[in-house]
Amino acid sequence: MLSIPGNDDHPSHDVGEGQKLIKEVYEALRGSPQWNEMLFVITYDEHGGFYDHVPTPVDGVPSPDDIVGPEPFKFKFDRLGVRVPTIFISPWIEPGKVLHEPSGPFPTSQYEHSSIPATVKKIFNLPEFLTKRDAWAGTFEGLLTLSSPRTDCPEKLPEPIKLREAAAKEEAKLSEFQEELVLMAATLNGDHKKSIYPDKLIENMCVSDAVKYAEDAFNTFLNECEKAKQNGADGCDIVDCANTCSKLPNSKNFFHKMLSCITRDR
Numbered sequence: 001m002l003s004i005p006g007n008d009d010h011p012s013h014d015v016g017e018g019q020k021l022i023k024e025v026y027e028a029l030r031g032s033p034q035w036n037e038m039l040f041v042i043t044y045d046e047h048g049g050f051y052d053h054v055p056t057p058v059d060g061v062p063s064p065d066d067i068v069g070p071e072p073f074k075f076k077f078d079r080l081g082v083r084v085p086t087i088f089i090s091p092w093i094e095p096g097k098v099l100h101e102p103s104g105p106f107p108t109s110q111y112e113h114s115s116i117p118a119t120v121k122k123i124f125n126l127p128e129f130l131t132k133r134d135a136w137a138g139t140f141e142g143l144l145t146l147s148s149p150r151t152d153c154p155e156k157l158p159e160p161i162k163l164r165e166a167a168a169k170e171e172a173k174l175s176e177f178q179e180e181l182v183l184m185a186a187t188l189n190g191d192h193k194k195s196i197y198p199d200k201l202i203e204n205m206c207v208s209d210a211v212k213y214a215e216d217a218f219n220t221f222l223n224e225c226e227k228a229k230q231n232g233a234d235g236c237d238i239v240d241c242a243n244t245c246s247k248l249p250n251s252k253n254f255f256h257k258m259l260s261c262i263t264r265d266r
Contacts, residue, residue: 009044019160026089026157036149040089041116047082056080060108064131080112088140091149102138109138170208178210185214188221190242 006013007021022042029040058079069075088099102109114134121129122139129135174182179202186192186201194201205213224239233239 009048014162014164016160016162016164023157023160027155030153030155035153036091038090039092039144041086042089043086043113043116044084045113047084052082054083056082057108057110060106061110062132062136064114064133066132080110086111088143089153090144091151091153092144092146094145095150095152097143097145099140099143102140104138106136109136111138111140115139171206174202174205174207174210178207179205182210182213185217188241189217190240191217193242 005017007017009015009018026040029035029038032038056079061078061080063077067077069077088097099111102111102115112133114131115137117130118134118137119139119141120126121134123141182202182205183192183198186197191197191201202210221239221241224241228239
């Protein structure tokens with residue numbers, strides 16, 4: 001499978017392959033006889049880890065179906081997350097159009113992923129919404145403002161730049177950053193309290209060894225978390241794989257509460 005590059009824009013894949021996929025899909029649609037009847041929507045399921053200065057909406061966001069998450073947090077799915085980029089491509093859209101806040105259908109409505117089915121419902125006059133969330137979401141049919149389709153949409157896009165010339169070097173020695181990731185993983189499985197930590201732990205590791213070590217350390221930690229829960233650990237207990245489960249002080253500040261999450265849910 002190493003000969004087939006990943007094109008999902010996820011690490012550690014070459015993002016150029018993801019852009020190549022978009023290019024291929026666009027050019028196929030652009031060359032179709034149905035091009036003048038199309039709206040091509042490109043969006044992402046994650047924000048990529050980039051900082052966003054805009055606070056995530058938490059007011060007036062309806063739960064899609066009133067399902068509540070498990071104890072102890074009972075998350076109600078009544079807020080949105082970090083913004084993600086979305087691109088609309090159609091001969092019916094003005095060049096350079098930028099979409100900002102929606103004008104409804106509710107005062108708190110926002111554009112989000114369920115805006116896609118909400119827009120489909122509105123355009124095709126479908127009888128019902130899927131959930132309360134898409135009934136609330138802003139719709140984007142207002143982008144299609146031209147009275148006739150444009151004829152200047154390019155038939156071909158530039159070839160994306162390949163950012164990685166070869167497959168990942170699984171047998172290469174670790175970089176300084178990769179070494180730090182391994183040492184962080186060692187705090188999960190308890191190896192940070194052994195004599196091999198830090199130098200001997202990483203001195204002969206290659207990339208594939210480090211990946212397996214980190215995965216095993218995380219799984220060890222999750223198993224110990226599960227045991228702690230079964231043994232009655234509460235929300236202010238944390239797991240130390242090098243010793244028995246240790247108790248935090250009774251003062252539950254934000255940092256303690258954040259750490260306590262790891263003994264509750266995966």
